[in-house]
Amino acid sequence: MSVTDKESHSYPWGHERRFNAYSNYFRSIYGARVQKVSIDAGFTCPNRDGTSGYGGCTYCNNNAFNPSYCIPEKSVSQQIREGIEFHKRRYTEAVSYLAYFQAFSNTYAPIDILIKIYQEALSYPGVKGLIIGTRPDCIDEEKLDYIKGLSERYYIAVEYGIESCYNKTLSRINRGHTFEDAVSAVERTAGLGINTGAHFIFGLPGETRKEMLDEAGIISKLPLKTVKFHQLQIIKGTAMEKEFLNNPSDFELFEWEEYLDFFIRFLERLNPSIVVERFTGEAPPRFLTSERWGKKRTDQIVNLIEKRLEELDTWQGRLYEG
Numbered sequence: 001m002s003v004t005d006k007e008s009h010s011y012p013w014g015h016e017r018r019f020n021a022y023s024n025y026f027r028s029i030y031g032a033r034v035q036k037v038s039i040d041a042g043f044t045c046p047n048r049d050g051t052s053g054y055g056g057c058t059y060c061n062n063n064a065f066n067p068s069y070c071i072p073e074k075s076v077s078q079q080i081r082e083g084i085e086f087h088k089r090r091y092t093e094a095v096s097y098l099a100y101f102q103a104f105s106n107t108y109a110p111i112d113i114l115i116k117i118y119q120e121a122l123s124y125p126g127v128k129g130l131i132i133g134t135r136p137d138c139i140d141e142e143k144l145d146y147i148k149g150l151s152e153r154y155y156i157a158v159e160y161g162i163e164s165c166y167n168k169t170l171s172r173i174n175r176g177h178t179f180e181d182a183v184s185a186v187e188r189t190a191g192l193g194i195n196t197g198a199h200f201i202f203g204l205p206g207e208t209r210k211e212m213l214d215e216a217g218i219i220s221k222l223p224l225k226t227v228k229f230h231q232l233q234i235i236k237g238t239a240m241e242k243e244f245l246n247n248p249s250d251f252e253l254f255e256w257e258e259y260l261d262f263f264i265r266f267l268e269r270l271n272p273s274i275v276v277e278r279f280t281g282e283a284p285p286r287f288l289t290s291e292r293w294g295k296k297r298t299d300q301i302v303n304l305i306e307k308r309l310e311e312l313d314t315w316q317g318r319l320y321e322g
């Protein structure tokens with residue numbers, strides 16, 4: 001997987017883009033654009049109710065990334081209907097949808113409740129599958145067995161918030177689980193043939209740039225299908241905001257130009273078989289205490305990263321030591 005065919009500009013993932021892109025991955029499965037539709041099904045989080053911890057992760061404010069149509073008082077079907085309408089106004093192309101259980105921990109409920117919620121989403125016309133966001137400590141064999149059964153009929157992915165490969169960081173941000181817990185959840189999920197994703201944050205306090213770069217090698221060894229990355233943003237009303245305002249020198253937030261250079265170097269070291277869904281995150285400005293990177297939209301950021309890959313004639317996995 002580490003060799004590119006420079007003559008035809010075809011990379012191990014089978015297209016000409018210089019990274020293993022999520023949108024192309026879905027086109028290769030469905031032959032067309034697939035749109036994710038977010039749902040807030042009213043789940044909670046064990047890191048808030050005392051099961052794993054209290055207070056939640058120090059950076060967390062779910063409102064900062066929940067689309068406006070996602071309100072748990074609305075049924076799953078209604079949220080899907082409104083989500084499809086919302087996306088139709090922006091893109092006309094998508095005809096297939098994935099129900100994205102995004103807010104809080106979407107396996108944190110008894111199995112009979114999960115079955116009811118997931119089945120309601122899967123029975124909505126045009127929904128081809130589920131993306132289930134959750135924590136590494138919110139999954140067990142019974143739930144995995146059920147999800148495995150679903151994955152034989154639909155596109156199903158379980159996405160774990162891992163955030164960092166270092167336990168000192170996970171402890172500092174009050175994640176309430178260790179990196180070993182995350183590895184175990186990823187391995188058990190992928191071991192059943194379920195698409196497994198993970199989410200990581202760059203710029204968390206106490207981590208050096210070198211440690212962040214070294215995560216490429218650690219993540220590359222996990223049996224992940226997809227990954228999402230984003231830069232740390234300080235969100236209003238969080239415990240981290242207080243920490244940041246009290247002691248800003250404790251934080252080394254990425255400026256855009258530094259992040260661009262860092263991310264290219266990271267991508268060069270990342271296993272080319274892992275599909276990359278996001279490079280950055282964007283909380284709405286009204287939630288942000290840290291500074292924005294100008295007014296760049298996600299698609300512009302992707303273009304800038306691809307342009308830089310081209311200028312440097314490099315690509316995902318060029319320095320991967322698999």
Ligand code: SF4
Pocket residue numbers: 045046047048055056057060061062103104105135161175
């Ligand atoms: S980031 Fe996820 S796991 Fe952490 S407190 Fe928020 S919902 Fe819970």
